[in-house]
Amino acid sequence: MLAKEIIKKIKDAESNITSVIFVGCGASKADLYPAKYFLEENSTKIRTSLYTANEFNYATPKAVNSNCIVITASLGGTTPETVQATSKAKSLGAYVITLTHKKDSPITKDADYVIVHGFEKSYAEKLEKMIYALQLAVEILNQFEGYANYEEMINGFNNIYDLIEKSAATVLPQAKEFANSYKDENVIYLMSSGATHKVAYSTSICLLMEMQWMNSGSFHDGEFFHGPFEIVDKDVPFILFMNEGKTRPMDSRALTFLKRFGAKTTVIDAKDFGITSVISEKVADYFSPMLISGIFRVYAEQLAIARNHPLTKRRYMWKLEY
Amino acid sequence: MLAKEIIKKIKDAESNITSVIFVGCGASKADLYPAKYFLEENSTKIRTSLYTANEFNYATPKAVNSNCIVITASLGGTTPETVQATSKAKSLGAYVITLTHKKDSPITKDADYVIVHGFEKSYAEKLEKMIYALQLAVEILNQFEGYANYEEMINGFNNIYDLIEKSAATVLPQAKEFANSYKDENVIYLMSSGATHKVAYSTSICLLMEMQWMNSGSFHDGEFFHGPFEIVDKDVPFILFMNEGKTRPMDSRALTFLKRFGAKTTVIDAKDFGITSVISEKVADYFSPMLISGIFRVYAEQLAIARNHPLTKRRYMWKLEY
Structure with missing residues (x-):
């Protein structure tokens, strides 16, 4: 290596x-x-x-x-x-x-x-x-x-590429459904925790704001109950990235709340793609962000198609000095 | 102490x-x-x-x-x-x-x-x-x-309370103007840098989302040019917190861009309130967040009045188990 x-x-x-x-x-x-x-x-x-x-x-x-x-x-x-x-x-x-x-x-x-x-x-x-x-x-x-978990990490590095590819290959139907459902939203919120916290952030500021010119905000789902959850109402759109690992209880708590009050919720859950069948649960926390990012890329591609707004389209970036 | x-x-x-x-x-x-x-x-x-x-x-x-x-x-x-x-x-x-x-x-x-x-x-x-x-x-x-700057910090701690109070006492006219101008916005973005970065965050998730049920997002203004700035268009509403100190050039760069493309921009600038007249410029960075927070509280109070939505109003917090 x-x-x-x-x-x-x-x-x-x-x-x-x-x-x-x-x-x-x-x-x-x-x-x-x-x-x-x-x-x-x-x-x-x-x-x-x-x-x-x-x-x-x-x-x-x-x-x-x-x-x-x-x-x-x-x-x-x-x-x-x-x-x-x-x-x-x-x-x-x-x-x-x-x-x-x-x-x-x-x-x-x-x-x-x-x-x-x-x-x-x-x-x-x-x-x-x-x-x-x-x-x-x-x-x-x-x-x-x-x-202590060095060998488990090495094994994770050996298996994460295949896991991402195989997982991404299975999600086209749900990605299309997401795209059609979210394409006209006024604002979309992103949440996650642990090592995946900043995947929520980059999805918000890059995939949505930069590449789709859609309004968006993101925050740690442990913070959700200390401010942002007051925005929740029926059909307010959220995307929740759920980790396999130690911080999962925070993700689950946020999901329960979103469902309880009828928010429009899309979940990408590392657990659904069998992360612990190929990566030790001792270190699955640290591979959840790669898996979830790879899967959500398919969703973003479908969103771009549904909106007729290519992911490469910009108005300022690469076009002018600033 | x-x-x-x-x-x-x-x-x-x-x-x-x-x-x-x-x-x-x-x-x-x-x-x-x-x-x-x-x-x-x-x-x-x-x-x-x-x-x-x-x-x-x-x-x-x-x-x-x-x-x-x-x-x-x-x-x-x-x-x-x-x-x-x-x-x-x-x-x-x-x-x-x-x-x-x-x-x-x-x-x-x-x-x-x-x-x-x-x-x-x-x-x-x-x-x-x-x-x-x-x-x-x-x-x-x-x-x-x-x-090395310990004495300057002690002096800062001695002077920050008065500076906040005196500054907050001067901003009612501009706070009312802000409130009337922003009260019906669909979404409001917050930015800052340095020690004030998370004042932008807490203003977004607490004062706007929690206490006003308004849509909002926040980010570091050094990150603005690497994604979020693609959302900027004429009249898109921003609030920019400008620091006195080392990271000010980032705040200024963001302001220049917002003005260039006609975004709706409210600025709270620590420099406007004479922070370096009572606190050494060596340590003003670290007192900018307190000064800006104190001033923006007046703005938030006026926003609550203009929206007829008290800052204490909640639908979930303190009202149910979650």
């Missing part, structure tokens, strides 16, 4: 890594979240943070130094804020790893290590950035602190 | 504090954010995280142990998830501090230290929970790692 070798090399050079900082923008930032979530839950010594790139640039954390690993990500490798963050991290002496789909793109210039991930070929490849980021987090934890 | 004494006592008992974990729900979670943001930016050794309480309960971070300080918050001291988190942190051997407005409320039962904050008497008192949380973070950093 490439991630294993990279972290081994960093450890050989610096055995005292105190911080791991993830940096990205939009969907790339969200794709780094499961890795950050994993480290935050399981590490007892290593500091970890996730920054939108310009906040990293303008209010650079003091911990960015030669005891720090900075992991940046940009699909095309040209996101200006993330390219700048990569260079800034390098200039401050951090060990810099970047994840990108484009070999030799600008973001690779100042990175010590580059991982090139797939994207176009399959639903699973679209999640490879998220998968590689999690691999890096697992290697960091295992090599610097030790991690 | 109470915070100083509490942290001194903890340090006397345990000189090796490796993690500081903040736990709350909804507005109380958001009120802890400036403290977490401050530590995350300025600490090089101490791990820090902010959890919604039930995620802390179900997927308890491994770092909750006798080298950890857990800081919980609940206005009324009865939020079940946060009461449970407080007890769980205590049972795992952490040093537990709780912030509440209600002396002897359930959340105080298992806390090692209790800070009772004000709430009803003034706009500034409504921010006292946020202020005390930041004081705790400053004391932790200063006592465990040292902090």
